[in-house]
Amino acid sequence: MSKKKLSFATTLLGVLLFLPYGCDQITSTLSYTVNEPVYMSFHEFRATKAAKPAQKMVNPGKICLYGDYLFINEIQKGIHVIDNSNPASPKPVAFIELLGNIDITVGDNILYADSFIDLVLFDITNPAQPKEVGRAEGVFANVLPATGNDYPIRNLDWTKGVVVGWEVKTIVEKEEFVPYYPCWGCFYLASADKSSWANSGRQSTAGSGLTSVTGSMSRFAVYDEYLYVVSNNRLQVFYLFGHTAVKGHEQYISWNVETIFPYDQKLFLGTTNGMIIYGLTEPAMPNYLSAIAHVVGCDPVVVQGNYAYVTIRGGNACGQNFSLLEVIDISNPSAPVLKASFDMKEPYGLGIDGDVLFVCDQGLKVFDATNPILSGARLIKQFSSIHGFDVIPYNGVLMLIGNDGLYQYDYSDITNIRELGAIKIEKN
Secondary structure: OOOOHHHHHHHHHHHHHHHOOOOOOOEEEEEEEEEEEEOOHHHHOOOOOOEEEEOOOOEEEEEEEEEEEEEEEEEEOOEEEOOOOOOOOOOOEEEEEOOOOOEEEEOOOOEEEEEEOOEEEOOOOOOOEEEEEEEEEEOOOOOOOOOOOOOOOOEEEEEEOEEEEEEEEEEEEEEEEEEOOOOOOOOOOOOOOOOOOOOOOOOOEEEOOOOOEEOOOOOEEEEOOOOEEEEEEEEEEEEEEEEEEEEEEEEEEEEEEEEEOOOOOOEEEOOOOEEEEEEOOOOOEEEEEEEEOOOOOOOOOOEEEEEEEEEEEEEOOOOOOOOEEEEEEOOOOOOOEEEEEEEOOEEEEEEEEEOEEEEOOOOOEEEEEOOOOHHOOOOOEEEEEOOEEEEEOOOEEEEEEEEEEEEEEEOOOOOOOOEEEEEOOOOO
């Protein structure tokens, strides 16, 4: 090596050796999008709710029949009350504004409805003038409204009130630091503090003997003096007494529970992995009887006689990419047996009445269930112009709720099923 090159190298080495470990502060900027919670005070959230004049349906969800009245959930907004004494001409008569409402059921003239973290009770002795009469506060832990996007949630503080919505924000953070190593040629990427983020997340009998009927997508069921609620991997039991609902037993369910169907002193739970059966010999503390597994998928259940009917919807967040209708023999509830499986397209709710099976699949499909094991192969009729979400078949009238409104059909003559009346959603 030449003396000139050696001199340069020696000089450079000397400079590096005598540099301090560290250098001037460096500022790193990171930008990201989050959902910031919008709070409502507990006092305002729990202010007594009074019935309002009937409103137009915009985004209907769960459905419940009680006597001559239908109660239809307006997703996260409240409940439509509809006089259905003439199914050919249903009449909206009132609206209950109830933030965070998803599920409803009725027992002994009391309407039970969730409202984010609370369970709210309404006296519907006069269904056209429902009155709030009770509330069990904070019984549904950490319930949040849907974000409608995949951004993370930031800065949750459960002491500030109830989260009733989200504000999408872009966060820009700057972080200054002094590297430990010499800065020549160094590279450092600062990360934002995400420690405050959270993951974004039937028939019922009542004391009066009057029966309420809910759709197959319901998470609420009333039996005797108890209300049963399923959500995620929990089964909650509430003791009902007059205008009060007292939270009692709660138990962990090994699979993610989506729906509940009470039948013959049993609870049939639809989960993403299969169907679970609980006995109600002691209603205050349901006892596990059995489970039958299926492929991962969204899963409502209805039961009649010795058979349970299950739809399994795949795709999106529901699981694998195929969908099925399964028929399960439950004559021995401790050992259910899968008897038949039929391909479906995109099934949602379903209902069974006598020899007729209704499935919301690419509209509405009507099957002959005279022989349950062959039911999925015996299509009687299909209505393809609607998008059915759930159904209630009762006394020859089918009530169907979908994203385009309420439809009702007369199926007393199965060879001539005809539409009776509808409340259609007006599209913009």
